[in-house]
Amino acid sequence: xxxxxxxxxxxxxxxxxxxxxxxxxxxxxxxxxxxxxxxxxxxxxxxxxxxxxxxxxxxxxxxxxxxxxxxxxxxxxxxxxxxxxxxxxxxxxxxxxxxxxxxxxxxxxxxxxxxxxxxxxxxxxxxxxxxxxxxxxxxxxxxxxxxxxxxxxxxxxxxxxxxxxxxxxxxxxxxxxxxxxxxxxxxxxxxxxxxxxxxxxxxxxxxxxxxxxxxxxxxxxxxxxxxxxxxxxxxxxxxxxxxxxxxxxxxxxxxxxxxxxxxxxxxxxxxxxxxxxxxxxxxxxxxxxxxxxxxxxxxxxxxxxxxxxxxxxxxxxxxxxxxxxxxxxxxxxxxxxxxxxxxxxxxxxxxxxxxxxxxxxxxxxxxxxxxxxxxxxxxxxxxxxxxxxxxxxxxxxxxxxxxxxxxxxxxxxxxxxxxxxxxxxxxxxxxxxxxxxxxxxxxxxxxxxxxxxxxxxxxxxxxxxxxxxxxxxxxxxx
Numbered sequence: 469x470x471x472x473x474x475x476x477x478x479x480x481x482x483x484x485x486x487x488x489x490x491x492x493x494x495x496x497x498x499x500x501x502x503x504x505x506x507x508x509x510x511x512x513x514x515x516x517x518x519x520x521x522x523x524x525x526x527x528x529x530x531x532x533x534x535x536x537x538x539x540x541x542x543x544x545x546x547x548x549x550x551x552x553x554x555x556x557x558x559x560x561x562x563x564x565x566x567x568x569x570x571x572x573x574x575x576x577x578x579x580x581x582x583x584x585x586x587x588x589x590x591x592x593x594x595x596x597x598x599x600x601x602x603x604x605x606x607x608x609x610x611x612x613x614x615x616x617x618x619x620x621x622x623x624x625x626x627x628x629x630x631x632x633x634x635x636x637x638x639x640x641x642x643x644x645x646x647x648x649x650x651x652x653x654x655x656x657x658x659x660x661x662x663x664x665x666x667x668x669x670x671x672x673x674x675x676x677x678x679x680x681x682x683x684x685x686x687x688x689x690x691x692x693x694x695x696x697x698x699x700x701x702x703x704x705x706x707x708x709x710x711x712x713x714x715x716x717x718x719x720x721x722x723x724x725x726x727x728x729x730x731x732x733x734x735x736x737x738x739x740x741x742x743x744x745x746x747x748x749x750x751x752x753x754x755x756x757x758x759x760x761x762x763x764x765x766x767x768x769x770x771x772x773x774x775x776x777x778x779x780x781x782x783x784x785x786x787x788x789x790x791x792x793x794x795x796x797x798x799x800x801x802x803x804x805x806x807x808x809x810x811x812x813x814x815x816x817x818x819x820x821x822x823x824x825x826x827x828x829x830x831x832x833x834x835x836x837x838x839x840x841x842x843x844x845x846x847x848x849x850x851x852x853x854x855x856x857x858x859x860x861x862x863x864x865x866x867x868x869x870x871x872x873x874x875x876x877x878x879x880x881x882x883x884x885x886x887x888x889x890x891x892x893x894x895x896x897x898x899x900x901x902x903x904x905x906x907x908x909x910x911x912x913x914x915x916x917x918x919x920x921x922x923x924x925x926x927x928x929x930x931x932x933x934x935x936x937x938x939x940x941x942x943x944x945x946x
Contacts, residue, residue: 470537471545472723475527478676479716481817484785485673486552487524491517491778493551495843499558502550503736506868508543510758512859514774515765519544521777524784528820537725540761543733549717552670553710559670560704568663573702596925597942598739600932602872603905604939605742609869612748621753623727640692640715643708648696657702668701671709675701678712681720732757737868743943745936751867758863766859771839774857776831778842783827787814793846794837801834802826872897875906876913877920903929 475483493500494513501509501516508516523544526535535541563569586594612618660668681694697712699705732754741747775795782791783802791799805826806813813823841853871894878891893909900906900914903926908914918926932938 470542470723470725471527471534471721473721474530474534475721477817478673478680480528480820482552482673482677483548483717484524484528484817484820485670486548486555487520487781488785488787489555490520490548490551491781491842495778495841499551499554502547502554503738503868504550504734505543505547506735506737506754507539507732507757507761508547510754510863510867511540511761512765512857514769514777514857514859515762516544516547517777517781518765520548521780521784523548524781525824528784529824530821532821532824539729539732539757542722542725542729545722546718546734549713552674552713552717553706555670556674556709557706559667560706563667563704566663566667568661569667570664573657573660573664573668574704592921592925595921596928596932599875599905599925599929600939601743601943602739603933604936604943605739605869606872608742608745608748609866612752613865616748618745618748618752621728621732621749623731625727640711643697643699643711644692646698648698649700654700671701671703674709674713678716681716739869740943740946742869744940746940747943755863755865755867758867762859762863763861766861769859771854771858772835773838774854775838775840775842779831779838780824780827782842784820784824789814792840792843793848794840794844795842797836798834798838801830805830872907874909874913875922876908876910876917878913900926900929902926903933905929905933 474480490500494517497513500513503509508519511519519540523535523541525532526541527545535545563574665672678694678697683693692715694712694716697708699708703709731750735750737751737754741751779795779798782799789799789803803813806819806823809822809826811819811822811826839850839854840848841857844853874891874893874897876891877889878893891909891913893913895909897907897909900908900922906917906922906929908917
């Protein structure tokens with residue numbers, strides 16, 4: 469599984485924007501660790517930034533080799549796609565935060581996306597299912613901690629689950645049915661003000677990238693050319709963006725390797741993974757990969773070069789002039805050198821190789837401040853920054869496992885008028901003496917939970933919690 473070709477034009481501009489966006493996301497520890505890409509997401513912040521820089525250079529700079537065909541670089545490429553998905557989701561959720569963005573630009577899809585409300589019985593079934601999965605997951609986690617032998621993880625190419633081609637084609641056709649948005653309609657959209665440009669920033673970048681997918685590639689049929697997608701940058705349907713961008717940046721770019729590596733790269737680890745015995749060898753394989761990668765990186769990490777990979781991403785991918793306090797001299801130096809060489813630093817989508825050359829040529833002369841994170845403000849304590857950035861040599865022992873909490877409603881918080889009805893206590897929990905599947909922090913929460921519904925499912929949980937095969941199937945079915 470590795471990229472087959474470089475990105476160019478609007479597709480390169482989109483990819484560069486996501487990599488540049490990642491600097492801030494990583495520093496703020498916000499939406500920077502995609503759940504579906506566990507190897508990438510469990511590495512240290514500094515290591516993730518190095519990998520993003522490696523992949524950005526390999527995908528964008530014409531004289532550089534493509535990113536190495538390693539599990540960590542392939543995971544990083546996939547993580548960048550998922551980070552783009554999150555940016556789109558946030559943009560759509562917050563588009564009304566821009567006061568001067570006109571509602572006339574909102575494009576409403578005719579599909580009915582309204583959710584169907586669950587019945588009381590369906591809610592009860594769902595609660596029982598989730599409780600059984602969490603209970604079995606915790607049991608299996610404890611077995612792993614005690615050294616249970618789960619064998620080597622391997623996906624047999626011959627018996628791995630095949631893609632349902634007809635189903636996949638049907639899903640893809642949802643973004644093509646009815647034909648593309650006409651040139652006349654696109655041309656009729658009025659000019660945007662600054663607020664509107666910001667409100668639709670990611671969708672406009674994505675739309676431009678889709679519009680450049682105009683030629684056949686790797687045997688894809690004419691009907692899968694994304695310039696013919698039936699929506700434009702005004703679309704608010706996330707599933708359409710997901711399908712189109714997966715086709716553009718994953719299916720049409722990535723060359724898929726072994727089924728085992730692919731299974732390690734993509735797939736969230738959660739309670740369901742632990743509840744399914746067939747997934748335990750995958751979890752252990754992920755832990756081994758993560759531990760090895762962390763150990764190798766930690767041994768070579770230099771705190772004096774803490775921000776070197778943030779600078780590399782910025783130099784290649786940014787179209788903005790900004791920097792934290794300790795990096796102003798470096799940014800101005802890069803900008804002046806680019807101007808001296810005739811490189812327009814603020815022109816997106818071009819000059820990636822030339823800008824990388826400038827970074828390399830000036831790196832040693834502009835080292836001042838590199839021990840601080842790129843966004844560090846004046847007087848921020850260096851010791852505090854580096855303590856938070858120093859990479860660990862070992863990964864987590866409970867990969868993707870969220871600690872279970874009390875099942876009771878908890879006590880109302882006097883600081884909040886609204887009581888959420890959940891207790892988030894995690895310490896000194898005791899299981900229900902009858903079903904042994906739910907946990908409580910004390911008698912008060914247990915009595916309250918009994919009255920609000922546990923009495924209706926306790927006997928059922930007690931009967932079903934030992935049915936390992938049934939629970940494993942529940943976890944597989946999602």
